[in-house]
Structures are given as structure tokens and as C-alpha cells.
Amino acid sequence: MAQRVEQLTHPAAAAPRADKFSALRRAIRMARRKPLGAFGGLIILLMLIMAIFAESIAPFHYNKTHVRDRLKPPSATYILGTDNLGRDIFSRIVYGARISMIVSLSSVIIGIVLATVVGTTSGYFGGAFDILVQRVVDAWQAFPGLIVLLSIMAVVGSGIVNLTIALGVLVAAGTSRVIRSATLSVKEHTYIEAARAVGASHWHILLRYVLPNVMAPIIIAATVTLGFVILAEASLSFLGFGVPPPYPSWGLMLNGSGRVFMLRAPWMALWPGIAVSLAVFGFNMLGDALRDVLDPRLRGT
Amino acid sequence: MRQYVIKRLLLVLPTLLIITLIVFALTRLIPGDVVELMFQEQGYAKDVAAMRAMLGLDRPLHLQYLSWLGEVLRGDFGTSLWTKNPVLEEILYRLPVTLELGIVAMVFAVSMAIPIGVLAAIRQDTLQDYAARSFAIGGLSIPNFWLATIAIVLPAYYFGWTPPIQFIKFADNPWGHLGQFLLPAFILGLSSGASVMRLTRAMMLEVLRQDYVRTAWSKGLQERVVVLKHALRNAIIPVITILGIQLAQVAGGTVIMESIFGLPGMGKFLFDALLQRDYPVVQGVNLLLASIIVMMNLVTDLTYAVIDPRIRYR
Numbered sequence: 001m002a003q004r005v006e007q008l009t010h011p012a013a014a015a016p017r018a019d020k021f022s023a024l025r026r027a028i029r030m031a032r033r034k035p036l037g038a039f040g041g042l043i044i045l046l047m048l049i050m051a052i053f054a055e056s057i058a059p060f061h062y063n064k065t066h067v068r069d070r071l072k073p074p075s076a077t078y079i080l081g082t083d084n085l086g087r088d089i090f091s092r093i094v095y096g097a098r099i100s101m102i103v104s105l106s107s108v109i110i111g112i113v114l115a116t117v118v119g120t121t122s123g124y125f126g127g128a129f130d131i132l133v134q135r136v137v138d139a140w141q142a143f144p145g146l147i148v149l150l151s152i153m154a155v156v157g158s159g160i161v162n163l164t165i166a167l168g169v170l171v172a173a174g175t176s177r178v179i180r181s182a183t184l185s186v187k188e189h190t191y192i193e194a195a196r197a198v199g200a201s202h203w204h205i206l207l208r209y210v211l212p213n214v215m216a217p218i219i220i221a222a223t224v225t226l227g228f229v230i231l232a233e234a235s236l237s238f239l240g241f242g243v244p245p246p247y248p249s250w251g252l253m254l255n256g257s258g259r260v261f262m263l264r265a266p267w268m269a270l271w272p273g274i275a276v277s278l279a280v281f282g283f284n285m286l287g288d289a290l291r292d293v294l295d296p297r298l299r300g301t
Numbered sequence: 302m303r304q305y306v307i308k309r310l311l312l313v314l315p316t317l318l319i320i321t322l323i324v325f326a327l328t329r330l331i332p333g334d335v336v337e338l339m340f341q342e343q344g345y346a347k348d349v350a351a352m353r354a355m356l357g358l359d360r361p362l363h364l365q366y367l368s369w370l371g372e373v374l375r376g377d378f379g380t381s382l383w384t385k386n387p388v389l390e391e392i393l394y395r396l397p398v399t400l401e402l403g404i405v406a407m408v409f410a411v412s413m414a415i416p417i418g419v420l421a422a423i424r425q426d427t428l429q430d431y432a433a434r435s436f437a438i439g440g441l442s443i444p445n446f447w448l449a450t451i452a453i454v455l456p457a458y459y460f461g462w463t464p465p466i467q468f469i470k471f472a473d474n475p476w477g478h479l480g481q482f483l484l485p486a487f488i489l490g491l492s493s494g495a496s497v498m499r500l501t502r503a504m505m506l507e508v509l510r511q512d513y514v515r516t517a518w519s520k521g522l523q524e525r526v527v528v529l530k531h532a533l534r535n536a537i538i539p540v541i542t543i544l545g546i547q548l549a550q551v552a553g554g555t556v557i558m559e560s561i562f563g564l565p566g567m568g569k570f571l572f573d574a575l576l577q578r579d580y581p582v583v584q585g586v587n588l589l590l591a592s593i594i595v596m597m598n599l600v601t602d603l604t605y606a607v608i609d610p611r612i613r614y615r
Contacts, residue, residue: 135312139319141546142591142598146553147571148327151583154575155330231444235557238446241575254447262454269454273447281442 030293037289043282050097058091062248071265081267083253089267092248093275099249100279103164104229110168111175111229112222118172119179120210124187124202134180140173146235153241163242167229175221182214189213216294223290227283234276250276305606313599317592321373324588325366328356328580339578345382355382356580373588379581383574388585391570398468398566402489402558403551405482409490410497410547415540418501423528425506433498440495445554448488449561468565485558492554493547500543504536511535538609545601549594 031038050057059077066086074081080089122133152166186192187210195205236242237251245252253272262269339345340352353359357369372379378388421433469477508514509532517531555568563569567586574582 132315135315136319138312138316138595139323139591142316142320142549142594143323143587144549144553144590144594146550146556147590148587150556150571150575151327151587152330154578154583155327155580157332227442231442234444235446238444239557239560239572251444251446254444254450262450263458266454266458269447269450273444273451276447277439277443280444281438284438284441 030289034289034292036285037292040282040285040287040289043278044286047097047101047279047282050094051101052098054095054098058088058094060088060091062092062095063087063246064091071261071268073265074267080271081265083265083268084261089253089271092253093250093271096248096250096253096272096275097279099160099243099247100230100233100276103160103167103233103243104226107164107167107229108171108222108225110165111171111225112218114168114172115175115179115221116211116214116218119176120183120206120214122176123180123183124206124210130180137173137176141177145170145232149232149236150239150241153236158241158244160243160247163233163236167232170232171225171229175218175225178217178221179214182217183210186210186213220287220291220294223283223287227280227287230276230279230283302606306603309599309602309606313595316595320591320595321370321588322366324584324591325369327587328584329358329362329365331356331358331580378585378588381574381579381582383577383579383582388581389589391582392567392585392589395565395567395570398564399552399555399559399568402482402486402555402564402566403548405486406489406551406554407493407544407548409487410494410551411544413490414494414497415501415537418498419505419528419533421498421502422505422509423524433502437495437498440491440498443491445488445492446557446561448491449485449558452484452488453561468563481562481564485562485564489551489554489558493551496547497540497543501536501540504539505532508532508536538605541601541605545594545598548597549590552590552594 031041064087066082066088068086069078069082070086071084072078072082072086078088078090080093082088083092118133118137122130149166149170153162156162156166192205192209195209200208233242233249234251234254237249238255240252240255243249243252250272254269336352336356336358337349340347340349346352346355350359357365360368376389378392380386381388381391384391417433417436421430424430469481471478514527514531517527522531555566556572557568558564559566559569560572571583571586573579574586
């Protein structure tokens, strides 16, 4: 009886619990239906755990050198071997996950926010504003990604903050196109017309009606973009224009010393490459599964 | 049709103008201390003021832009700080190597991706489909610079064989010249091939469900005819669009491949220019590539209008 009273007086209190429960059930159901997507999600989860708890997982600090143990093959002490300075490769891979995740997550957040603002307003308002904005997007997309990134980094100087902003701005263009076309189709619905009829302002409509309805493509784009950004960061760091040393970026570990000592110590080049591939693979698989589930038009393809 | 062509042509002009603005803005991001560094490290000029004058940084912004734009329109891309030669001349001299690499890479990508994509679609959810999809995701996930490094190291480790670092000219040894492009082009083509394959598969699956394909089947046509003539022709249009985007990606990848395999193309030139802070070259390469890609996209769009009448009347 008491329970029923509580439910009657606080109907809202019960709702989130039921919602959370069904969300969990939905996640399990999705994992069963999309095993590859779940596998991708699991890889990402492991990467995130490595990134957050790097201090507890890595046996050594990423820059701790063991002068006597240079270029050692994998062993019980150094699970993945050591590099030319005697640094434990496993520890550097674990800390590398932190760099990779920080750079990719923050640049994708920058990119997605920018893309959402540009995409929704451009699609919603249309007209001359849309034509002008789309020409800027056209121009920005015409630059080969890696080349313009390298050029920006060479001009402004390498560094994690510069890299994150440059990556964010780069991915915004393509993503804004996707969000714009989603906005164009949402705009035609009668509920938008109804909102206009009751006198809702443009900004109110954009925030309350358009944004929630273009959320699915935004989430899909963000996941797939994360994979791309990890790859781009690794490529730039490999070429020496991304994350500066001594930070243990996976791309940087493959650069210079990794190539010079590769004949004597192939493990130096092997593990960072596997780490990058796994992270990108994880985000791609997860993105594919999300697309199937969230975007009914593409379901099954 | 004519109206569509005119509209499409008019849209290119503002895009090209914005591209010049972006390229111009790029070198105006140079922090002040870097200008100082350029004159100290590289010795491009005798003092900071001369260095700033050399980069054109000593005048008001709009005047800088206008005079630069005027020069570019006359085909003058400035002078390389490092080689002291005209930028455009240096780029055009190296362009054939990059084009060769890029074209061979695209040929690899398309000739692998489209047949595999079609096969994966008509055998959906079989072992072949899974194999093709795993291969594609591998191609998307594995960094090409890593594959390239491994491709150089593993044969060296096991067989003591390394790819020639010296560039072979076509005139000296035609087969050797072509051969040195195969490995970098294959690696470069993998990730583009993966995207093309996935899109081909997705589009084929969608088209194969259409009524006209069912009609073709029920007329008793051979599988080959239904798949290639009725389905693939309709599925291929979006695939052609993505080729334009892939072209930009391949262009970016040439920087890495040319640097690793020692091919003296535009990508390697750009990379060296970046290391030398040779900004006129950086500007020139960006401007040229972006303009080429805009023009390629224009050609693709116009080709579509010819292939697909629905686009013309939209």
C-alpha cells in the first residue's frame, strides 16, 4: 500500500528506473544481435580502462628507462619487450591509449559541436545563408585531409592542443553535411509546422524539435569519426607533426627509432601498430552496429 | 540540362575563391616567433624585417591577399625559399610521379573493391561475405604507414631484401620504374578500396531488393545479366561519387608513401618543405591540390547529369 502511495505521489521517480532498466536490456539485446559491434564496443571499453587507470595498469612510468635492458624481447618483466632506450613497451602502449583517447575524444567533441551548429542552422534556415555556408564546406572539403593537417601543424607548431583543434575543425566539414541533410528531412515534418503555428521561435524549434531528431546521425558520425581521428593522429605523430615527444603516442612510437631499430627489435614497431589498428577497428565496428540500429533506412545493409 | 550545367559552374567560382582565402589564411597563422626562427635557423633572409618582407607579412592584410591572388591568377605561385625556384615549376616537375602513384593506387582499389563488393552482396551472410567484410574493415583500420614499414622490414628481416631506395627513371628501366610503384600503390589503395567495397556492397543490397530486379529474375534472365546489367548499373552511381572523396584521401596518403618508399613526387616535396618551413611551397601544393579536387568533383557531377536524367531535372 505504501508503495502504491509513493508511486502515486512521485510518478516521475519511478520512471527513470524503469527507463534505465530497459536501456540495459536494450544494450544486451543489441549485443546479441550485433556480436561484431559488441566486440568493437568491448575493445573501446578496454582502451578507455587503459587510458583512465594507466597508472595502476602499467608496471612502469612511460619514460622510465632501464639502461641495461635495451631492445629486450618480450619477457616476464617486460611483457611486450623494451625499446632502444630501455623503456617498457607495454607501459608506453597503456599510456599511449590515454593520449590517443584524450586527443580523439576532445577533437571529435569540438568537431561534432561545430558540425551540429553549422549543419542544423544551414539546413533549417536554407536560402542564401545555406548556399554561402555550403560553399565554405565545399572549399574546406576539397583539401586532402592529411595534407591540410600537416600544413596547419607545420605552421602553428606541433603540440597536443593544436593537434586537437586542427583535427576537430577538419572533421567538422564532412560531418556538418550529414547533419544538414538530416535536418532538411526533419524540417519537412508536420510537427515543425505545428511548432511554428503556435509561435515557437526558430531557436526554440532548433533546440527542442530539430536537434533531438537529428541525434541518431550525430551519434553515428561521432563514432565513425573517432576511428578516423585516431588514425589521423597516429599518421601525424608518425611523421613528426603530431604529439611531440616524450609523450608516448602510438604513432610516435612507430616513427624514427621504431623504424631504425626494427630489424633488431621488430616488437618495437609491431605493438603500437596493433594498438592503433584495434582502436580504429573497435570504433568502426561499433559505428556500423549503431548505424544499423539507429538508422532504420540503412538497416540490414 | 543547360540550366543545371550553368548553375553547377556558377557554384564553383565562390568555392575556388574561398579556397584561396583558406590557403592565404594558412600562412598568416605563423606565430611571430616562428618568423624569427625561420631567419635564424634556415637563414632565408638577413634580418627579421627582411624575412617578414619576404613572406609578404609587412603590408596590410587585404593588400597582401589581393596582390597574392593576382599573382596566383597569372600562374605565379611564388618562389620556393629553399630551392629558390618558382613553386609551380617545382610542383609540376614532381607531379607525374605522384599522379602515377595515385592512379595505380586507384586502379588497385577499384579493381579489387567493386567485384568483391558485388560478390559480397549477392552472397550476403555467407562465408565469402564475411571474409570480404572483414578484409574491408581490416583495410580501414590498419594504418598504411605501418603496413608500409612492415612491408619494408619483414622481407629485409627474413630474406635480406630491401626495396630499392634509389628512384628508377622510366627511360632507364621501364619495368623497374613501374615495379617500384606496385607496393606503395597497393598499400595506398587498400583503405580506399575498403570504403569503395563497403559502399558497393551496401548499394547492391539495396538495388537487389527493387521490383525491377525481381522482374528481371522472373523473366528468367541469367544471374550474370541481372547482376551486372540491371543491378550494378544502378548501384554504381553513389560509388562514383565516393571516388571523388577517395581521390582526396589518396592525395593525402601520397605524402606518407612517397616519404617511406623514397619516391621523388609532390608528396615528398611537400613533406621536405614542411620540415624546411618553406611556406610558399606549402601554400602552392595546398592551393593546387584543392583546386584540382574541386574541378574533379565538378566533372563527376556533370558526368552524373549525363548518366542519370533524374539529377538534371531536380
